[in-house]
Amino acid sequence: MSQPTMRAVTVGEGLAVLIAQPGPLEDSPVFERGAAGAEANVAAVLSQLGVQTAWISRLGDDGFGRYLMRQLAERGVDTTAVTIDPARPTAVYVKERGEGSDRPTDLAAGASRMLYYRTDSAGSALSPADLVTAAPVLDHAALIHSTGITTALSPSATALTGALLDLPRAGRLISFDLNYRPALWARRTDLPAAGPGSAADILARQIRGSDVAFLGADEAEAVFGVGDAEALRELFPQPRHLVVKNDKHSVTGYFGAKQLEVPALELEVTERIGAGDAFAGGYLAALLQGRPHEQLLRFGHLCAAAALTGTGDIAELPPLPVLESLATVTREEWARLHYGPHPSVPENVAS
Numbered sequence: 039m040s041q042p043t044m045r046a047v048t049v050g051e052g053l054a055v056l057i058a059q060p061g062p063l064e065d066s067p068v069f070e071r072g073a074a075g076a077e078a079n080v081a082a083v084l085s086q087l088g089v090q091t092a093w094i095s096r097l098g099d100d101g102f103g104r105y106l107m108r109q110l111a112e113r114g115v116d117t118t119a120v121t122i123d124p125a126r127p128t129a130v131y132v133k134e135r136g137e138g139s140d141r142p143t144d145l146a147a148g149a150s151r152m153l154y155y156r157t158d159s160a161g162s163a164l165s166p167a168d169l170v171t172a173a174p175v176l177d178h179a180a181l182i183h184s185t186g187i188t189t190a191l192s193p194s195a196t197a198l199t200g201a202l203l204d205l206p207r208a209g210r211l212i213s214f215d216l217n218y219r220p221a222l223w224a225r226r227t228d229l230p231a232a233g234p235g236s237a238a239d240i241l242a243r244q245i246r247g248s249d250v251a252f253l254g255a256d257e258a259e260a261v262f263g264v265g266d267a268e269a270l271r272e273l274f275p276q277p278r279h280l281v282v283k284n285d286k287h288s289v290t291g292y293f294g295a296k297q298l299e300v301p302a303l304e305l306e307v308t309e310r311i312g313a314g315d316a317f318a319g320g321y322l323a324a325l326l327q328g329r330p331h332e333q334l335l336r337f338g339h340l341c342a343a344a345a346l347t348g349t350g351d352i353a354e355l356p357p358l359p360v361l362e363s364l365a366t367v368t369r370e371e372w373a374r375l376h377y378g379p380h381p382s383v384p385e386n387v388a389s
Contacts (some may be wrong), residue, residue: 046182046323047119048080049164049198051076051095051096052075053129056132061139062143068309076185076188080115080322086323089335090335092115096126096164098127098159106128118175120239130155157225162195165194181213183209190233199244199312200244206290215314237261238261248276250325252281253269266280267299277305283314289317289339295334301372302343305343305376317342318338340361
C-alpha cells in the first residue's frame with residue numbers, strides 16, 4: 039500500500055519548556071511544563087489547519103523527549119521521522135516571567151526571559167544523515183520548512199539545512215524563517231565574523247535558495263544591515279514569497295512582483311513567544327490550500343493573534359471555519375477587527 043501524501047514537513051529542534059511562576063526565578067516553587075521549538079510549533083499549526091504534516095528532529099531517550107513526541111502526535115503531527123538519540127539529552131529551556139514587584143531580580147509585569155539549556159543536546163546533532171532516514175516522509179512532501187535557529191545549532195545542523203536546498207524540487211517548495219538568535223551564533227567559534235562562511239552568509243544563502251522566506255525587519259537589520267521591506271526585496275529577489283514582518287503593526291508580503299501590506303489585528307497581548315512560528319504556519323497552510331495572496335497574510339496574522347492572546351509556545355487555534363470567515367472579510371472590516379472579545383472569535387477559543 040502506498041503512503042498517503044505528506045503535504046508538509048518541518049525540520050528542526052524541539053525543546054521542553056519549564057514555565058516559572060511570575061516573580062524572581064529563584065522564588066518559583068513550581069514550573070509548568072510545555073512543548074517548544076520553532077519547527078515543532080509550525081508543524082502543530084499546520085496540522086490544526088488541516089495540513090498533513092510530519093516533523094523531522096532528534097530527541098533524547100528521556101522523559102522530556104517522550105513528552106514532546108506525545109504533544110506533537112496529539113496535535114496530529116506525524117513523528118515517525120523523529121530519531122531518538124540514546125547519547126544526548128532533549129533540549130530544555132526555562133521561561134522566567136515578571137511580576138513587576140520591587141524585588142531586584144524580578145522582571146516587569148508581563149515581561150519574560152528565556153534561559154536555554156541545549157549545549158550538546160540531541161537536536162544539536164541534527165545532520166544531513168537525518169534526511170536519509172526521513173526519506174519516506176520527504177518523498178511525499180509538497181513543502182519543507184526550517185529556520186535559522188536550527189541552522190545555528192552546530193556545523194552538522196548547518197549542513198542539514200544546506201542539504202534541504204539541494205533536494206530535488208519537482209514542484210516542492212522550500213520554506214525558511216530567518217529567526218535570528220545572536221546568542222546561538224556567538225557560540226559558533228568555527229565561523230568567521232564576516233564574509234564567506236559567516237552567520238550572515240549562511241542565512242543569506244538559505245533565504246536565496248528558498249521559495250518562501252520569512253524575515254523580521256529588526257532581525258534582518260541586525261544580520262544584514264537592512265530592515266526596510268523594499269530594500270530587503272532588492273537584496274533577496276529569489277524567493278517567490280518574501281514576507282517581511284515590519285513590526286507589530288503590519289507585514290509586507292511579496293508574491294513575485296506583487297507587493298501587499300496587511301495590518302495586524304488589534305488585540306491584548308498575553309505573551310509574544312511563538313507568534314512568529316504561528317504566523318509562518320498560518321501562511322504556509324493557506325499557501326498549500328491554494329488561497330489568494332492577501333488571505334495568506336491574513337491567515338498568518340490570525341494564527342499569530344492566537345499565539346499572542348494565548349499561553350504556551352504552541353498556538354491553540356480557533357476552528358478553521360472561523361479563521362476562513364475572518365480571512366475573507368473586506369479590508370474595511372479587517373481594519374476594525376479586534377481579536378479575542380469579538381463576536382466571530384469567542385474569547386475561549388484563542389486561550
